[in-house]
Amino acid sequence: MSKAIDIKYGASATFNSARHVYEAAGKVREEGYSVWECYTPMPVHGLDAQMGVGRSKVPIFTLFGGITGFFTGMMIVWYMNAYDYPLIVGGKPYFSPIYPFPVFYELTILFAAFGTLFGMFFLNRLPRHNHPVFEHPNFGRTGDDRFMIVIEVEDPNFDDEKTLSFLKDLGGKSVGFIKERVK
Amino acid sequence: MASSPKTKEVEFQHEIMRKVKPAPWHDDPLVLNKRSFHWVTEKICGIVEGKTPKWWWWCFIIAMFVASFTGMGLVYLVSTGVGVWGNNNPVNWGWAIVNFVFWIGIGHAGTLISAVLCLLKQKWRTSINRASEAMTVFAVLCAGIFPLFHVGRVWFAWWLFPLPNANAIWPQFRSPLEWDVFAVSTYATVSILFWYMGMIPDLAVIRDRATQTWRKVFYGIFSMGWRNANNHWRNFEMAYLLLAGLSTPLVLSVHTIVSFDFAVANLPGWHTTIFPPYFVAGAIFSGFGMVLTLLLPLRAVFGLRDLITQNHIDNMCKIIIATGSMVGYAYSMEFFIAWYGANSYEGFAFVNRAFGNYWWAYWIMVSCNVICPQLFWFKSIRENTPLVWIISIFVNIGMWFERFVIANTTLSRDFLPSSWGYYSPTIVDIFTFVGTFGFFSVLFLLFLRFLPLMPMAEVKMVMPEADPHYGKH
Numbered sequence: 001m002s003k004a005i006d007i008k009y010g011a012s013a014t015f016n017s018a019r020h021v022y023e024a025a026g027k028v029r030e031e032g033y034s035v036w037e038c039y040t041p042m043p044v045h046g047l048d049a050q051m052g053v054g055r056s057k058v059p060i061f062t063l064f065g066g067i068t069g070f071f072t073g074m075m076i077v078w079y080m081n082a083y084d085y086p087l088i089v090g091g092k093p094y095f096s097p098i099y100p101f102p103v104f105y106e107l108t109i110l111f112a113a114f115g116t117l118f119g120m121f122f123l124n125r126l127p128r129h130n131h132p133v134f135e136h137p138n139f140g141r142t143g144d145d146r147f148m149i150v151i152e153v154e155d156p157n158f159d160d161e162k163t164l165s166f167l168k169d170l171g172g173k174s175v176g177f178i179k180e181r182v183k
Numbered sequence: 184m185a186s187s188p189k190t191k192e193v194e195f196q197h198e199i200m201r202k203v204k205p206a207p208w209h210d211d212p213l214v215l216n217k218r219s220f221h222w223v224t225e226k227i228c229g230i231v232e233g234k235t236p237k238w239w240w241w242c243f244i245i246a247m248f249v250a251s252f253t254g255m256g257l258v259y260l261v262s263t264g265v266g267v268w269g270n271n272n273p274v275n276w277g278w279a280i281v282n283f284v285f286w287i288g289i290g291h292a293g294t295l296i297s298a299v300l301c302l303l304k305q306k307w308r309t310s311i312n313r314a315s316e317a318m319t320v321f322a323v324l325c326a327g328i329f330p331l332f333h334v335g336r337v338w339f340a341w342w343l344f345p346l347p348n349a350n351a352i353w354p355q356f357r358s359p360l361e362w363d364v365f366a367v368s369t370y371a372t373v374s375i376l377f378w379y380m381g382m383i384p385d386l387a388v389i390r391d392r393a394t395q396t397w398r399k400v401f402y403g404i405f406s407m408g409w410r411n412a413n414n415h416w417r418n419f420e421m422a423y424l425l426l427a428g429l430s431t432p433l434v435l436s437v438h439t440i441v442s443f444d445f446a447v448a449n450l451p452g453w454h455t456t457i458f459p460p461y462f463v464a465g466a467i468f469s470g471f472g473m474v475l476t477l478l479l480p481l482r483a484v485f486g487l488r489d490l491i492t493q494n495h496i497d498n499m500c501k502i503i504i505a506t507g508s509m510v511g512y513a514y515s516m517e518f519f520i521a522w523y524g525a526n527s528y529e530g531f532a533f534v535n536r537a538f539g540n541y542w543w544a545y546w547i548m549v550s551c552n553v554i555c556p557q558l559f560w561f562k563s564i565r566e567n568t569p570l571v572w573i574i575s576i577f578v579n580i581g582m583w584f585e586r587f588v589i590a591n592t593t594l595s596r597d598f599l600p601s602s603w604g605y606y607s608p609t610i611v612d613i614f615t616f617v618g619t620f621g622f623f624s625v626l627f628l629l630f631l632r633f634l635p636l637m638p639m640a641e642v643k644m645v646m647p648e649a650d651p652h653y654g655k656h
Binding site: 017018019021022023037038039040041042043044045046047048050051053055056057058059062076077080081084085087089090092099100102103105106107109110112113114116117119120121123124126127128129130131133134139140142143144145 | 219220221224345351352353354355356357358359361362365366369372373376377380384387388391392403407408409410411412413414415416417418419420421422425426429430432433436440443639640641643644648649650651652653654
């Protein structure tokens with residue numbers, strides 16, 4: 001029974017080059033917008049600073065993973081070869097941080113790598129297959145050779161007309177709203 | 184505001200430059216013929232989206248046929264018993280360890296290209312890194328077959344891992360063979376993670392271009408909903424850099440630990456401290472040989488000359504000269520230390536290596552690994568693509584023989600002449616090993632057909648248009 005309604009997600013504008021989107025991003029930030037995003041076919045060098053976003057937090061996850069891995073390795077060796085079933089082999093001690101070091105080393109890297117990958121997914125809020133920007137008719141070109149800026153409705157400075165004309169003034173092409181159809 | 188001290192610095196440099204008048208420096212473009220971003224997308228996606236070429240089917244059928252040799256060899260081995268391999272006293276390791284080290288070594292160039300060259304900011308790596316990483320993953324899978332079946336009762340191979348079993352005993356961590364289990368399984372896992380993560384944005388591009396439903400679903404699931412947002416790229420680039428930073432010590436440690444399999448044993452010819460660096464150099468050497476063997480035909484078939492340029496081939500040839508010379512240096516240094524160390528067993532092991540029962544294998548190794556790559560000093564040879572391809576195959580042959588020489592010369596000449604033996608592979612050994620090339624090719628052909636051959640975003644990044652200041656001056 002329920003009718004499909006369109007919910008406005010944001011205003012979008014496309015640009016033809018990295019240089020244009022870079023310059024436009026600086027102006028969007030200067031205008032005071034805070035909830036907006038650039039869509040680019042590759043990482044554009046310097047765009048983070050231009051958008052006013054800081055350093056990525058992925059390293060925290062990497063560090064956490066690495067420390068966990070190192071101590072997991074130590075626990076495995078200590079528990080198995082010194083505590084649960086002590087075995088005398090080659091006159092070496094039951095446990096030592098030296099001889100099984102390769103095990104700690106490899107597990108540090110393994111867990112840190114998992115931390116990095118899952119940290120990246122977590123910070124990017126992925127997987128998410130249903131994002132409103134996918135509704136943009138030409139979204140696919142942002143993976144090819146087009147650059148897009150989307151200012152979201154959530155932004156306190158968002159105003160239907162003002163934002164659209166602002167994006168036009170920046171030199172954006174095919175300026176319009178992205179709408180999400182909700183049933 | 185922040186840019187003012189920078190511009191000053193640039194001006195200052197310019198003043199000095201005017202005085203010293205340096206020779207002009209030309210960086211060769213990494214993508215030739217001024218191709219556009221769209222051309223790159225079309226080219227790479229076109230390989231995946233186009234109709235399956237006839238040659239692909241022929242190669243695939245042949246590769247499947249060859250891969251079946253491994254299958255048959257292993258079925259015969261398991262159903263009959265380990266005696267069908269040529270391993271026996273005193274050579275108990277035989278081809279299994281040789282093939283294992285060979286394939287693991289092949290994998291190392293992929294990690295070197297994707298990780299070490301990334302940290303060193305070698306931009307030319309971008310067009311070759313995806314295929315090389317695929318090579319790494321598939322080579323490690325081939326390598327894994329041998330130790331797995333070499334344990335004898337393959338259905339107990341899981342005892343290698345620290346899992347509780349009915350005997351209530353655990354793996355013993357003083358053994359380099361156990362370190363190897365951790366090194367190789369970590370290497371395989373991290374290589375797959377790195378390969379997959381780098382592929383996510385490209386899978387998203389294919390997803391967005393897809394017209395068929397199965398493509399939308401397949402690429403959709405694996406691209407995880409990637410949406411090219413700057414925030415995504417920011418975390419992605421950081422994660423990529425970190426994985427590169429983690430893979431670099433990993434790749435060095437893996438072949439170091441593989442060399443420990445030998446070096447920790449108290450046997451003449453094996454018990455040397457030179458082994459870790461020498462194995463790592465050899466691994467990179469053989470891996471680059473394999474990268475050239477794979478990429479030169481692909482470059483011709485898919486028309487990728489604008490992306491894999493002569494410059495790329497030159498660089499890879501130069502790395503082969505460098506690592507080949509390191510390997511040659513290690514061969515001579517082993518001899519020197521054997522003499523200088525004045526240990527009669529060690530001395531015998533090395534004289535035996537060059538002039539003993541496996542002299543032929545030793546000299547195949549030296550001619551392929553030490554002499555052959557020196558040809559790359561000549562520009563005319565580096566520019567002769569078919570010849571580069573042939574030399575790259577010689578590099579692979581030489582590196583296989585290196586492992587054969589190391590493993591077999593030492594074991595076949597035990598301390599007591601009464602225990603001496605001579606190892607020869609059986610037909611089962613040969614078929615199982617040859618089959619792994621088919622297995623590798625099957626996986627690589629599937630990769631070509633279904634996954635993006637080059638990281639499109641990274642290739643675009645090294646093009647001049649990606650610079651936000653492009654066209655300003």
